[in-house]
Amino acid sequence: MTLPDNWLFLKQFTKARIALGRNGVSLPTNEILNFSLSHAQARDAVHQPFDSDQIQSELHKMGLSTLTVHSCVKNREEYLRRPDLGRKLNLESIKKLEKAYQNPFDLIIIIGDGLSSYAVDRQAVCVIRALLPYLKKLNMQLGPIILAHQARVALGDQIGSILRAKSIAMLIGERPGLSSADSLGIYMTWQPNDTRNDADRNCISNVRPEGLKHDLAAFKLAWLLEQSFIKQISGVRLKDESDNAALSDTIKPLYIA
Amino acid sequence: MYKTILANQTWVFEDLKTVMAKASPLRSGDVLAGVAASCDEERAAAKMALADIPLKTFLEDQLIPYEQDEVTRLIVDRHDKEKFQLISHLTVGDFRNWILADTTTPEMITSASPAITPEMAAAVSKLMRNQDLIIAAKKCHVVAKFRNTIGLPGHLSTRLQPNSPTDDLQEIAAGMLDGLLYGSGDAVIGINPASDSLPILGKINQMLDEVIQRFEIPTQSCVLTHVTNTIQLIEKNIPVDLVFQSIAGTEKANTSFGINLNILQESYEAALSLNRGTVGNNVMYFETGQGSCLSADAHHGVDQQTCEARAYAVARHYKPLLVNTVVGFIGPEYLYDGKQIIRAGLEDHFCGKLLGLPLGCDVCYTNHAQTDQDDMDTLLTLLGTAHIPFIINVPGADDIMLNYQSTSFHDALYLRRLLNLKHAPEFGKWLEQMHITDQMGQLQTANSNHPLLASLPAGE
Known part of the structure; x- marks a missing residue:
């Protein structure tokens, strides 16, 4: 039939x-x-909860320090209805970051659960591992990795601002698709502060083994970071032309395609 | 100040935007913004107050000040005062009656359209039930043309949207061929790229154009990237058919998208100069959606449906080929469940058409909203009966790049069969020539040696 x-x-x-x-x-x-x-x-x-302890121990094994923070959201239901609360740190987390601040870093990486904690569980550590050699090459000083619960993308601006970071990269779980429940998004912002909006961010999306692979995502992020530091901008004015070798400065792909 | 006096309670509304917001059917975005009615009685009272407001008031009392917002300035400066005489004596309540009356012909609505501001359209829609939105939208005839004719009564077009999460040309082509063989793609073959990279955008654009040229398909292509990217593609002589941009209803929200009216004008002129249309020169493609202003903290206390209608004022300035609301894409904080998404889809379609736009709909939802494919079937069927010009088609309704569910090639077949809707005429003829449909316009099953199937681009 x-x-x-x-x-x-x-x-x-x-x-x-x-x-x-x-x-x-x-x-x-x-x-x-x-x-x-x-x-x-x-x-x-x-609705799967974000297991930040597991990620924390993996990052510690790599010699990276971490801080765990929470947005103002209390539970998943509130997270879905109140994105505004997901863009603000709770008081305790603000104090924690203020206390931890010592000197400005070139880059703060934030891992936020977003809409799929499964994405950060599987992709975030792999991306950071692939990124570290590029940061070394760029001589970029990386601050503690921030693990953020019930986070929206813009939460990174507040975190970066408290830690006076020159730039931030927010690694966050994307909305799960039917065929990809574990897709990670990366948002890079030059000089994060509370006036930043979507047009100020560069986005690398669909990071997962079946999509944009970890190595390639790390390379793209490094390329954007280098260009961002050279031009002192991010967002729509900073075009991703990382696949045009003629436009590269220091950052060339470290992996073999 | 506006008032509704009931038997044991008087409801007072501070200003016009408060009446508008409180008269809106319940949706999570207005609750989130803190502008929704506090209870059902207040909502009903606000509707009563709104019904008594003369349409003229919307010309005198701007919801977002003229000095602060270029979208308001566009609305005010472009308002057709002469045509307004047709409806200038009406209140919002009268306006609903006027639209629905048998004595008001489709031609009269078309004629009044340039005199209708988005706030008037939004206001009247708030007094309408779903069936009013459907029958009134059906009465608004809007036709747009580039390489085919979109929006004719009795016709339905589809945007073929075979996205790839890695912008892989073969993956895009495989989905595109599947869609073409299902008779999809007469609104546009449009790809949402994962990348912002100009060389990649250029390659996708060229591949789509090659297939369209090689098989002489009477349709158009579009790579849905930021308008500033498309301007650069045009400068690099990439064969751009349509310029795409997401737009919103306030200047501040558009700023958050990295655009303004000047940038849109520049891109519009660039696309017009290419002169690539064959039967018409509508060259713009816009997407919109309720909640985008609030999402950018740029709503000025105006409810999300009114903000959405204001985006249509931006759109109509550039005579677009296609505008669609991506109604369920934005998420449950703006439209919580199937009921709210269905209502919003019908409102957007009606308001867009009333304002003179070929307004289609991405009948869609995300996996964190309280809805499912059954609700999409309902909205799809309602929009079909309301004579929607086009819908979005994704293989199997599952967009593997944007991670949401839309409607499938099968869904379009269903709607065509149910309501006897034809393709855009030029495209319908092509389908028949290619033996994809028979003489009655019914789908045939193509053979494995169909010439389209030999057109897959080589791997990289």
Whole structure:
């Protein structure tokens, strides 16, 4: 009864749901069932708690120091309804960061759970590991890694501002897709402060093994950081032309493509 | 100050934007902004107060001051005073009756459109039930053209959106071919790139253009990147059909998108100069969505639906080919569940069409919203009956790059079959020539040796 599509070979080129076949104008039963299972799994991924202790111990093993902070959000339900609270640190966290501040760093990396703690669990440490050699090459001073619970992207501006960082990179769980519950986004901002908005940030999205690989994400971030420090800008005025070798300064890919 | 006196309570509303906000059907974004009605009675009272306000008031009392906001200045400066005489005697309540009356023809609505400000459109929509929004939108006829004709009654177009998380050309092509063989893509073949990199954007654009040229497809391509990127692509002689930009309804929100009216004008003129359209020269493609102003902390205390309608005033200034609300994309803090998304989709479609735009919809949701594909079926069907010019098509409804669910090629087939809707005429003819559809416009199953399937670009 099902009319199959005669281009199943195209499936090798994409993870998208193509060549599904049809019954009349409708999806075959097995595709309806597959879709509803994926949706159920993505829904579940949104609500998984952020295990920052696990990430902290991995970072400590790499010789990096960490600080754990919380936004003003109390629980997941509030996180979903009140993004404004997810952009502000709670009082305790502000005090903690103020106390920890000693001298300005070139870069503060923040790991925030965002909408998928599964993404930060799997991708964040790998990206940082791949980034460290570039930072060394750039002679960039990295501050403590900040682990942020119930975080929105703009929470990084407040963190960077308290720590007087020259730049920040927020590694945050992206909204889970049906086919990718563990996708990480990276937002880089030059001179973070509370007047920054989306146009001031450079974004590297879909960081995961099946998407933008850790090594390539780290290279892109390093390229943007170098250009950002040279030009003293970030955001829409700083174009990502990292794949144009002629435009590179110090930063060249360390990995083999 | 506005007042509604009920038997045992008098409701007072400080100013026009307060009446507007409190008259809005409940949605999480207005609650988040602190502008929503405190209870259902206050909402009903606000609607009563709003119904009595003359349309003229919206010309005298700007929700966001003229001096502070270039979108307000655009609305005021471009207002057609002559055409306003058609409706200048009406209150908001009368305006609803006027739109719905049999004596008001589609031509009269089209004629009045340049005299309708977004605030008037938003206000009247707040007094409308879903069925009003549907039947009124159906009455607004808007047609736009580039290489085909979009928005004719009895027709439905689709944007083919085969995104790739890594901007892989073969992945994009595979999804595109699947879509074309399902009869999708007459609104635009439009890719949301993962990258901001100009060389990558250029390559995607060239690949889409090559397929369109090689098979002489009467459609247009678009790479949905920031408008400043597209200007650079045009400068590098990349074959750009349409210029895309996300826009919002206040100057401050647009600033947060890195744009202003001058930048949009510059891109509009650049695209016009290429003269790549064949049957028309509508060259802009905009996306919008309720909540974007609040998200940028740029709403000035105005409710999110009114802010959205103001974005349409920005859009119509540049005579776009396509405008669509990405209605459920923004998330549950603005539209919490299926009910709110469905309502917003119908409001956006109606307001956009009333303001003279070919307003389509990305019938969509994210995985952190309280909704599912059943709600999308409902909204899709309602918008089909409201005669929506175009919808978004993603393979299997699952966008693997933007991580949200939209509507699929199958969903478009469903709507065409249910409501007997045809493709854009030029594109429909092409589908038949390519043996993708039969003479009745029904989909056929293409053979594995179909010429389109031999067009996959080589791997890198």
